[in-house]
Amino acid sequence: MDQRIIDLYDDFTHGGMSRRSFIDKLGALAGSAAAATALLPILQNNYAQAQTVQENDQRITAEIVDIPGAPGLKGYLVKPKDATGKLPTVIVIHENRGLNPHIKDVTRRMATEGFIALGLDYLSPMGGTPEDEDKGRDMIGQLKAPDILAYGKAAVAYLKGRPDSNGKVGAVGFCWGGGAVNNLAVNEPNLKAGVAYYGGQPNAEDVPKIDAAMMMHYGGRDERINAGIPAYEAALKQAGKTYEIYVYEGANHAFNNDTNAARYDKEASDLAWRRTVGFLKKNLA
DSSP: OHHHHHHHHHHHTTTTSSHHHHHHHHHHSSSSSHHHHHHHHHSOGGGOOOSSOTOTTTTTEEEEOOOSSSTTOOEEEETTTTTOOOOEEEEEOOOTTSSSSHHHHHHHHHHHOOOOEEEEEETTTTTTOSSHHHHHHHHHHOOOOHHHHHHHHHHHHHHHOOTTEEEEEEEEEETTTHHHHHHHHHHTTEEEEEEEEEEOOOGGGGGGGOOOOEEEETTTTTTHHHHHHHHHHHHHTTTTOEEEEEEETOOOOTTTTOOTTTTHHHHHHHHHHHHHHHHHHHHHH
């Protein structure tokens, strides 16, 4: 697909334009309104594909839980079914559309790797993630930075204090959630490991506050986010932090999202996932 079309969709999904403007510009790039209409199913997420680990998979148990300390905050808690002893825990932080079927599936995948995984719904205090993706994006835009941080900190405290937890908490986030992981790492000393997929970087002056081991994944074509890599890496290095940074050449923003045919990159996604799981197991053991 024409990279200009993927970049246009990226601008739209991150609030850079209205749907009407997006469709008009897509039609201009595609050559006609009919061609734009044909492209939409490829550009948009198809949640029928969001079942890598089925909801009724016999390896896991899943439930919706209330998170103490933040009124209305809920999460999708998934655990290995037959695990014994105390387990490491991971918060899974969604993209800017909320806790959708894809992120729930990622949460289930994390549980099959041996973690207690919490897919945190940052929109739950506002009534929960809606089915309408555009509405979800608009709701994300209404969240206040102090609340976003408070929800993440409440989730860390909840997982750390669970009787089946080993007391070590990590976080993995995607896009908006990747930025939330970076911000949580700056502000939460109890976070032991953070993995940010193509997420916005924190201010360089805040990097010394990070205690967690950090891993970052970026798509090589993601110029918007990648512009912040050099300053972030320089600050991490100068502060003596434990970190790993990977850039997957040829991959786009959101390359991990296997429900999006236009941007998904299986090779990059699989490699990043193996690295992520290994990193979390090492740092949360």
